[in-house]
Amino acid sequence: MKQYLDLLRHVRDHGVDKSDRTGTGTRAVFGYQMRFDLADGFPVLTTKKLHLKSIIHELLWFLAGDTNIGYLQQNGVSIWNEWATADGELGPVYGAQWRSWTGADGRVVDQISDVLAEIRRNPDSRRLVVSAWNPSLLPDPSLSPVANAEAGRQALPPCHCLFQFYVADGKLSCQLYQRSGDIFLGVPFNIASYALLTVMMAQVCGLQPGEFVHTLGDAHLYSNHFEQADLQLSRTPGPLPQLRLNPDVTDLFAFRFEDIELLDYAPAAHIKAPVAI
């Protein structure tokens, strides 16, 4: 994962020190792009063990249109706990926008089903876009994430806010625009999650996986992740593992956890880092 290590090194060595909402402090750059050819293997970090179970369950949870952390907790995934209400609600976050975007006229749009149908019908389309950014549901900045979720607004504004698909030479590519990226904790999850989504979408559309293009807005390293970043940069990357999906699945929404398997993942040890809330 040279692309990721280059990003980490670039921000560490050339970023600007900047204060942030959480009060932690960051080093940041604005505007950065990475490209991952999915034929080279599955883009997951080998210089730090990633909790793939969290990544897979989170993506299945988004695709199910769910916004309550109950499913995640039942499956041992705790990454959204800090932002949820006592009832597990996060407000209308990713799952709601992907599967049931509600327009001003009350019409409910399933953006994922629509984009799937359009990839199959008109793969040359330049409109294969899914947006989680819904200005009418953004949190009130004067309230905490939990207070926003309690008021029916999003606990946090979407970080991975817009993605687009592209078909050429029988291959499906995906580009993500992520407005804000926690390089040490969030970004490795985001890369693996969108790469997995692209491979799943390709399979159900009868296409080969192409590239995942990751475009970041504010790409930041939190100041309490500097030592962990140095440790990670001292490690040598290993070969990428291979993703294996159950080939019998032809409906995107029918994938189960057991249908998704990573072969030959042999990462270096996990590196613990505190999450900024």
Ligand SMILES: Nc1nc(=O)c2c([nH]1)NC[C@@H]1CN(c3ccc(C(=O)N[C@@H](CCC(=O)O)C(=O)O)cc3)CN21
């Ligand atoms: N500061 C911050 N960074 C994020 O990446 C982030 C947020 N906030 N808020 C909302 C979601 C939640 N996401 C998270 C939250 C925590 C981890 C995390 O602690 N990861 C650890 C443990 C993994 C696990 O328990 O599965 C890691 O080492 O990767 C990762 C992504 C991504 N998002």
Ligand SMILES: O=c1ccn([C@H]2C[C@H](O)[C@@H](COP(=O)(O)O)O2)c(=O)[nH]1
């Ligand atoms: O998928 C995700 C979700 C969140 N993040 C990070 C990016 C920021 O560090 C925080 C969100 O804070 P904002 O002040 O709303 O930008 O969470 C991520 O990297 N990936």
